[in-house]
Amino acid sequence: MERATIRDVAKKAGVSITTVSKALNDYTDVNPETRKRIQEIARQMNYVPNVAGRSMGGRVDKVIGLLINDLRPIDPSGSVYGILSGVCHACQDNNIEFILMTTDGKQQTQRPLKVLCLRKQLTGLVCAGFRLHDPYLQQLEEIDIPCAFIDIRTDKPDVLDITMDNERAAREAVSFLIKNGRKNIALVNGGPDADVSILRGSGYRWALEDAGLTVRPDWMITANFDENIAYQKTRAFLEQYPQVDAFFCASDLMALGVCRAIEERGLTVGEEIAVIGFDDIPVARYLHGGLTTIRQDFYLMGYMAGKAIYQKIEGQPDVHVDHMMYELVVRGSARGKL
Amino acid sequence: MERATIRDVAKKAGVSITTVSKALNDYTDVNPETRKRIQEIARQMNYVPNVAGRSMGGRVDKVIGLLINDLRPIDPSGSVYGILSGVCHACQDNNIEFILMTTDGKQQTQRPLKVLCLRKQLTGLVCAGFRLHDPYLQQLEEIDIPCAFIDIRTDKPDVLDITMDNERAAREAVSFLIKNGRKNIALVNGGPDADVSILRGSGYRWALEDAGLTVRPDWMITANFDENIAYQKTRAFLEQYPQVDAFFCASDLMALGVCRAIEERGLTVGEEIAVIGFDDIPVARYLHGGLTTIRQDFYLMGYMAGKAIYQKIEGQPDVHVDHMMYELVVRGSARGKL
DNA sequence: TTGAAAGCGCTAACAC
């Protein structure tokens, strides 16, 4: 059986297609009884308006797209999943269509962002997983729909910036280490193409300067958010600078690599050397006596992004998406003083 | 600036819209030079064919939808993420459109599956996260597109069943315990509304019977895939049956609850009591000397599901989606004999 | 309260 069209419904109901259209779209100028009858018939026939036809007729559904850069087979920190489900739920709660799109470095050079938006007929856009050098960041002027980026600052003022205050959080973590007597604190950071790396690095320096400690470039390790690289580099670092008494890491994953290197030298994490991570991934609570870390809530980020874009679409006053909250979760890997 | 239409391109190129359409859709009856010129002009104008218009014209894009039931804010086992990225990548690799949809118990009663498919104009469907009592399982006759379900058997023969052999895997795990001297083995299972629970339970019984051990119903605990429930019930169980020397759990999450209860009694996991889980979630390797578990590859499942549906759409001979592989990963919580 | 008719952007017969 072919798909029922509005014409089929009209025929069966003995009215014109205009009336069917009106009845089904809650127009007021339809006899209540007629409407009832038509609705019933449509339901029986399993009639579903053809979106293409609707769109051609001039009725466009609003859609928020979530564009994820570089979607990987696994998501160790759960961040992508959290963001995804957050945006998705925000759309559901606000009764607006949600679609998921993906891209990568190559596609970004091949298909302009504008084209992506047009193809999907987007009304609003949320982006996640982007790096500072990504081509799409340069194309923000071209798209004329509300747009939000998660965890990366863009230089375009009307693009919403959904992120927590990474600089402050990092500073707080490092200050915590200092307050607890650590003086030789190394940084294990992501690459400079991730905006959060820059901010977390800056927070690290800020805390050291606050305390009058020297900021040494060779104490700032880049491990690209990779556990193994962090492990390797920490091994070498410990060799060269055995006086280190703490590591602040820009991700829990890297922190795990760091801890592994520490323990391999027969040292105890949380004793001779304190470690603080970032994210509070699920494993964090279990390892090395519990990893002290900055917790962030990716679901909330996604939800806020979706909601903010929705409100912008609806022309509501620009919500000042205040920086997301974070929380320093203190566990065994870097204890507070009693 | 308004969105460019095919007419705009035609005008600028000084040809008819037909020619533009042909040029852009790789028809052969266009002068190569004309085509070149039109393509260039279209690119310059940022022309993107309106999908609705295309669809009305009779050119329908093929779409595979992934329908996830009960999408939660977090995904502790990473299974949903893995499946999602798997299906997504399969679609990319085969150059077919991918869309993500979600539903839940309530929506299932309100909107027929058929309607969902029609609305999204699906060509193929992959479903994940469903339970045996879910309404959509009864509506499979109505939809007339290729369809695959992940981790749940349907009674419809032409619906693809993407899953690993849960019964065999469970049997293997329990046999492993027996082979290593365990004789009093309890089962901690999910609820009976999850098909995998039934299969894993059956595999557990199978192994016991193979070994001539008694299957005792009160040794089969239902913990609904919840860590805390598993913890609570295990506490009570240990009280009542202190002779237990092993637990086989239908998920790692539950296994964690079980281990917690065991250690709380001052016993050592892997010594007095062995524990085997299921899934191999990221934390598994780290806890309780490493959790012995059945590893499954959700990304692969998603990928296979997407690929199988694609092949069905393309009319290729029905791939016999052989049962996914699994692997018993032996770690400290249930060691093998030397 | 209802319906006839135009038109949305595109494709595909078919004519030229």
Added chain:
DNA sequence: GTGTTAGCGCTTTCAA
């Protein structure tokens, strides 16, 4: 090789 035209399913004036 190129253009004319009809028509896809729907919404929306506008007239009845």
